[in-house]
Amino acid sequence: MVTGASGLLGANLVFEWSRQDLDVVAMANIHTVSIPGVKALRCDLLDAKHTQEIVRSMNPGWTIHCAAATNVEWCERNVDECFRINAAASGLLARTARSVGARFVYISTDSVFSGERGGHTESDTATPLNVYARSKLAGEQAVGQELPTSLIVRTQGKSGRVDARPIAATLDIFWLRGCYLCSPTSE
Numbered sequence: 001m002v003t004g005a006s007g008l009l010g011a012n013l014v015f016e017w018s019r020q021d022l023d024v025v026a027m028a029n030i031h032t033v034s035i036p037g038v039k040a041l042r043c044d045l046l047d048a049k050h051t052q053e054i055v056r057s058m059n060p061g062w063t064i065h066c067a068a069a070t071n072v073e074w075c076e077r078n079v080d081e082c083f084r085i086n087a088a089a090s091g092l093l094a095r096t097a098r099s100v101g102a103r104f105v106y107i108s109t110d111s112v113f114s115g116e117r118g119g120h121t122e123s124d125t126a127t128p129l130n131v132y133a134r135s136k137l138a139g140e141q142a143v144g145q146e147l148p149t150s151l152i153v154r155t156q157g158k159s160g161r162v163d164a165r166p167i168a169a170t171l172d173i174f175w176l177r178g179c180y181l182c183s184p185t186s187e
């Protein structure tokens with residue numbers, strides 16, 4: 001199951017995995033995802049009941065959580081809703097994944113660091129500079145509390161078009177394959 005399947009990263013993951021004949025469920029909110037062979041569902045992750053119903057009925061082996069409020073300026077103006085989407089809803093999704101025994105990948109951001117230097121490790125203290133980055137860090141913490149075996153991926157900026165299948169088979173796909181191979185078994 002891929003959340004944020006109408007977004008840049010999520011759409012590319014769905015394209016790639018459907019091409020590999022994997023059984024993919026694509027979740028989006030406002031937009032409709034239409035990819036041959038892919039089961040597409042619409043769900044507002046702020047609707048906890050609907051989210052839980054969908055996860056339980058789909059019973060995914062993996063949840064790759066790409067959905068997020070990603071517009072940095074919007075997040076500055078809508079702090080509460082930003083935190084509800086990026087943090088609270090992520091925690092709920094992880095809890096629901098745990099209840100069905102699914103493995104969970106939370107797509108975070110390198111923005112949890114200030115950007116003053118690179119080469120960070122997992123043990124470095126996060127230094128988020130804006131609301132978006134703080135909410136994504138809070139999402140990491142919520143997910144980690146709900147499902148400690150989750151993979152949290154602090155990826156860096158991507159650009160491209162959702163409809164052009166531009167980044168499949170590039171770095172993002174490469175590291176997610178790595179995650180798949182390296183992930184600890186879920187509880």
Ligand SMILES: NC(=O)c1ccc[n+]([C@@H]2O[C@H](COP(=O)([O-])OP(=O)(O)OC[C@H]3O[C@@H](n4cnc5c(N)ncnc54)[C@H](OP(=O)(O)O)[C@@H]3O)[C@@H](O)[C@H]2O)c1
Binds near residue numbers: 031065068110
């Ligand atoms: N793009 C980057 O440069 C970058 C860099 C570092 C990390 N990341 C992280 O990578 C992930 C993917 O980013 P992206 O650029 O692919 O995002 P994006 O293109 O902005 O897409 C965001 C996705 O989240 C969904 N979404 C937003 N609010 C939702 C809600 N309330 N309920 C359900 N779905 C909701 C959207 O669905 P609808 O369109 O249907 O509303 C859309 O599919 C995010 O977690 C982001 O924080 C991105």
